[in-house]
Amino acid sequence: MSRNVDFNKFLVFDGAMGTMLQACGMKAGELSERYNIEKPEVIEKIHRAYIDAGADVITTNTFGANRYKLNDTGLNLNDVITRAVEVATKAAKDKLVALDVGPLGQLMEPYGSLSFEEAYEAFKEQVLAGALAGADIIIIETMSDIYEAKAAILAARENSNLPIICTMTFQEDGRTLTGTDPLTMVNILQNLGIAALGINCSLGPKEMMPLVHEVLKYSRIPVIVQPNAGLPKMAGSETIFEITPEMFAAYGRQMAEAGVRILGGCCGTTPEHIRELKNALIGLKPVKTHIERITAASSSTCTVTLGGEVKIIGERINPTGKKKLKEALMKDDMDYILREAVDQKDNGAHILDVNVGIPEMDEETVMVRAIKEIQGIVNLPLQIDSVKPKVIEAGVRVCNGRPIINSVNGEDKVMETIFPIVKKYGCLVVALTLDDGGIPKTAEERLKIAEKIIKRAGEYGIPKEDIIVDCLVLTASAQQKEVKETIRAVRLVKEKLGVMTTLGVSNVSFGLPARSLLNRTFLAAALSAGLDAPIMNPMDADMRDTVRAFNVLWNHDKDSKEYINAYADSKAKPENNDNKTNKDLKKIIIDGLKEEVKETVREFLKEFKALEIVDNYLIPALDIVGEKYEKGEIFLPQLILSAETVKNAFEVIKEDIMKNSSHDRAINKGNIVIATVKGDIHDIGKNIAKILLENYGFQVYDLGKDVPTEKIVGKVKEVKAPLVGLSALMTTTVQSMEETIKALKLHCPDCVVMAGGAVLNENYANMIGADFYVKDARDSVKVAEMVINGVKKN
Template identity: 40%
Template structure:
């Protein structure tokens, strides 16, 4: 199936996908402790029966039973060497079940482990694991691919790149979002969509992510920015344990009553996830046939993203500021920091520019004598760890750009692609491969054209080349090329002509301001005046120093005068919250970070120096703990609960506190610390039959960082081993995790055995399929996420008996 065939396939109505397969196979006898892929390959008849039932119910795209078929996941069973063969065989089984009546999609999902820097799996290791799976799926003859149930946009990118590097078949991608419409790693629906459709996904959406009601809002958020069809595959509500069996609380009629709402919200393809069965798909299909789907629209905005945030660029929106200070040219302090590989300075500059009003950050690693590829990659990682802003990757080196683009977890902007032969032949293809926006620099091998007419000719030439790669005008920022007025009085006028032409012809634009005043005194006045003139001619973005108060004042005022700030709301908000002097906002004094700030911002590499500075000032170690560290980590937790922080910030905050404690411990008298130290001993395990341990690993990390003594037994742990470990280690708490509805029934067994053994332990449980009611049914305590687990453990150690998360 070609990608064009796939697009045409959606013109005929709502596309019907399948429902849950794993739970159907367990009903058919698949043991919960078995490797699902291996068992299905050796017992094809139950799988064929289930999949035929879905086809007969109306399924048009049938997923292969290979969700856990990547090499890293199969290694949990010692089967990594069989990756290609298992995937090939399972495609053959699904093709037999489809019998030509449905398309076969090769199903790919998470490796079950966190990627660096939050886990031990590197991006390339993840990508190679997916490559091996993709090879097997291709050998089996899939029509297309689906990447599903993904929690991390970076891992999703690895899977998508693996497919794109091996073939050009269509790819559908669905992410899983938690309460608050963010993934576990903090990616919102729009950011996921922008990143994935730019990288080459042919349809994007969500699966799992709760029931159908929750998915309506997710689809509504995505729809205005979707160039591709949208997918919804919800669960049948919430799972419950009834007579020792897992059931979901949403019946067929209730589930399917949401079909009109999902289609109205923008769904072009519908199916079911956990708890659904062929009868759900049958009724869903009948209802969907009555509706005409909304076709994808062409967004008018330029859209750049990080892993946590999307920035929209357009001539009718407020001027977008690209911070220029992460460029070592003319900045001795930054050049020295890069030579010393001091990424703390890089992170600090990133935070400073974001707080000053930058929406994107330009990142340049061009220092003579340094390995630009290595430095640029390190800078990208450091900046994205510090701030959520999208990045503009500023390099003329194809090698450095590709290395940075490969690990960049969003949609970057490349600075720049020009009419020069090497740029068109080497950098434009990189922008296409990694789905980046790019700055179009209207120069060619002859140099910088002096006139606007010559620059416009180059713009048209580069745009024609870009269209061949699938780029639209919205994907491009045209640089007007600013030359100094000191040597040519008409230089600024030529740039303004280019900006006006681009605005009239639907291009977004960008300028770097500083060149215009080069060689003149009082340069800031020239820069500010030119900025206002450029905005008047439609300028969309500007590369400037956001710490320059005069430029930022002109930017805000220009937005009001050009009606880019409706009702002057942003202007009023900014200046009403500032102390003013002579009608202008006063420039706040720069302050060094405090210990509190360092924890709140996750400054794990810088906090040691901050703590030592406080000690040098005579602040007592215990006061640093009581007045700074503990309030800060509590605030981190509050922000996490409010969905303002996400897993990366939670981990970074805990790591910063741990680094601070390592500095303070030698200064403390033994036993003098309150609020820290070992709070209790906890045995953690993912229960028997379940090999999912991302959530459990995160809980272990946070519990240790918050002062608990944690023994992590791993995954697929039998109940008797858990009980023995609790006995041997005199545990205060047993923590149990389960992601599967088929393995959650192991938890009551552990609780019963603990009681029979006379253990005085509290049991806390967690996992996507659990809830408070289930935990209470066997006397356990429930936590909904990693931070809640820490708070729950603290309350249990203090003697609290409530199973409600504090």
């Protein structure tokens, strides 16, 4: 029977499990979860040490207890989790037990093979086992992919009644591995019905402080922070963490004084760290923070806040009145839809409306596929647009971010159907000012419907900042008198209710000539009345110009920076581009249009030799993507997608080379062997490196994870590889990496070694004998290029 948890007081979690297991004699490469079955007394001893140190919550030894990480270990998932909870409960006595749920260790779609549904099912197994065994809390921790975090949260919510805590792990650049920033994390996670959110792992408490303040700025729910005891370093063959218990506790007190409610430790922390932390909180009371309440939609890497600067919602992925889009949907031509998404982003859209509703199709299936495809190539938040509740729910469920639902209205039946979906998935929602009587003629009547919707939403626990009111645009050709009432209604809604507003602007001009003239004039009037987010065609230059000009005149575009950037060179002559196809191919790669690239390369092959395309177009395009990644203009998902696009291009090129023997060299730049070292079962970073290296033209031999030293040495000899890449995520397996490097230096002296992984830094890599340290997959490409060009060491 699980116990109640009071999140209104300080809660202190325990510290590291791996660090303690090492101290208890766990060898490099041993699977910690096996101890639950074979050495439960060791786990219980560690739990008791944390309880004695003052921890209010202890975490089960189940971080890697999922179907993917336990595969081929001979361990039964249910047995591992059940036993872990039993051991923790026995040690905890009257303290709380948190079921530890870590990442699955797989890359998720679209840049991996793991689907959202598969991730959900894997997490569901863990949740059911842990809840049945008697856990009090579920802590979903060390997440680097917010899509995976969402799958885990939904699995926990739908298969247990336990309070849920979710933490993500951030890099020194202030983003997760897949590009999520603190505001985006908070905006998505706090609206999914969890009890607390926060940050853990990767960084020490000092490095975490700026991120903590950013999270506290927006989080309406309690915040948890579990730092490492600093960054790991080597002392001989031993891994040490430099943050002492006293230093750790001092930072913990600072965090508590800033508003953090839940504190604990991650890698390198011990019972002494927790004891000092607990003592540091004596005399303090939880601080009530002042939260910025915002109306914001998010993708996985981008949050768009409404209010102030006008935000454009792109309308073009909607088959109403669009013959070509209807045809594309009927033909299952997803490339056409993706091109519309990319073009709208390129032309200034901030959010994309997605509507695939035509009578001849299974709208739910198409909506799910469209959302997955679009969010794979465009990092803009989405507005899920349908009149069918089932379609809306299916869409928002698989949406990687916090979407807008379009829409609800003042009909009781509609509100009763849509508001539960809004609440469950934490979405924003467009509120149409119509009800059973249709669209009212006057602004005052529309205001009343908006008031009714907002009041009813509040009964479902949906705050008014999550509602965007649409006062509805009527056509000037048929209802000319009512056009002015829409403008009046927008003004009244802003003045009386203080909520955000939207309008489908182009509706005003249906049936009349020179539609763009009417649209932009109406848009200007609506903006001055308080329109925040017009739903419009961002490809319409006149409409776009109106928005930019308004942002300057209303002081939203500070110092006219965006306006100047857009128009400073407007009188310059257009660039002379003699080879448009060259530009198009590079952009296709940068945009990640995986299917479109194949046909484009086939067209190129009519004009250029295969290897000319590789040298002059594909690799330069990847270099551009790499530079954008390093500058923080794009993130890991876009980097991988562009690499996959090049992979498709290579397939076409290789087919051509097979047919044409006149080429004097192969694409292969050189052989590279990569592996995760013995004892380590984590290989996400290695898999990402493989994708990039292959698409830069290297032949990569991936030996997988938990690879013995002799196998790595043997493969390097077999393929005469000039470069080998080694990966390790766990501090316990760095020793294996060091042993592998020594063996490579002895048996393959001409082979260069690059090493990477979460526990490494450059000094650490140098100390264990690596020739190069690579902080990410992009770095591995740079090292490979240097090695092929004859550079042996830093």
